[in-house]
Amino acid sequence: MKYAGKKALVSLSGGQDSTTCLFWAKREFEQVHAICFAYSQRHAIEIESARKVASLAGVELEVIDLGPIFAGLSPLTDKSRAVGHYESAAALPGGLEDTFVPGRNILFLTVAANRAYVVGADAIVLGVSQEDYGGYPDCRKSFIEAMQTALALGLDRELEIVTPLVLLDKRATVTLATELEGALEALAYSHTCYEGEFPPCGHCHACLLRQRGFDAAGIPDPLLVRARDVR
């Protein structure tokens, strides 16, 4: 195993991808820490999801409060702006999503690198995916590689940024989750909806992509199963 004896720091948002990454890291690494960011996001409910997911995984979680650190035009951080709603995944616009928070993953990786340095982690695990992120430039492999170089130079320490999902589409991510012990159960408590609602709104960019992935994999989304049970 590539990461035998190694320590990972997982950036856990409480969403589908980072939840899957947490269980992947548990399988691949000797030790796993997790951090989660509060950044005055509209969907702060995801932090509670992160707590629940970490607890199900038996992993210690540090919630790092960044406050209203991001300026920008995204409805995720500016609550006076509306989140876009669409009929279906097929109706989603291409190009840069209006939910783009400039520098969000750059900042998350930077603070994660600080914590990795302090706890002696060998790798940061991040659930970005090139394909399914509405054109977010900070989810691309080329950015991740450049950032890894910058962090290693700035900290004068080797630090790998591991992105198990970067080349996977949402269907493949769902399939991966089915192979990871406990992941599907934890996904019932994950949060995805940009509106920050439970049950999820079902019509924002994030909800629609999640639904498309579970549909394509032919697996019922455990979050929606739980939502039905709650109603």
Next chain:
Amino acid sequence: MKYAGKKALVSLSGGQDSTTCLFWAKREFEQVHAICFAYSQRHAIEIESARKVASLAGVELEVIDLGPIFAGLSPLTDKSRAVGHYESAAALPGGLEDTFVPGRNILFLTVAANRAYVVGADAIVLGVSQEDYGGYPDCRKSFIEAMQTALALGLDRELEIVTPLVLLDKRATVTLATELEGALEALAYSHTCYEGEFPPCGHCHACLLRQRGFDAAGIPDPLLVRARDVR
């Protein structure tokens, strides 16, 4: 002029180098914004210096509160640790300074990039210097270049990180300040001491390097002149 018609965002700590950079940016750029970071630093007094310096320069300043964002072993962020004191600059140890805050400049550049994106700045101006920073790896030119690449990729926008002092020693930085209108007057209100004291302690790493630079340039430090007048 290289930056004619361009907009700069200066990361202003309130210290000697960033104060000099602010006045340099005023000379070189069409428009100048400034930001300053509160990060629960021991020497939070520098934020008041930044306000005063920005006001003397006639530049708008945004103070960004990062809270206790940095974990680490540095006495700059962990007040239970003591700042090292030395007899003179000649007695300073080599290698990585114990005041190193892992990822500090990485984070500052990241948040600066977010603000630069939002205000449409073409460049971030940062007062790092390779030579005089006690071995901080995130002050090296190679790191700055790697970070510029990562930021441009992560934001999908050209953004230059301009470091006018990166190859200067402290003597040359003092000489530069004498050539910039208003800079020397503003330096009387800058803050350098790691202990966060005014008048400065005179024996920490930062005080000693500052003193060595003014001595080598043959110019009295306006901060010390002001300190004498206050006493």
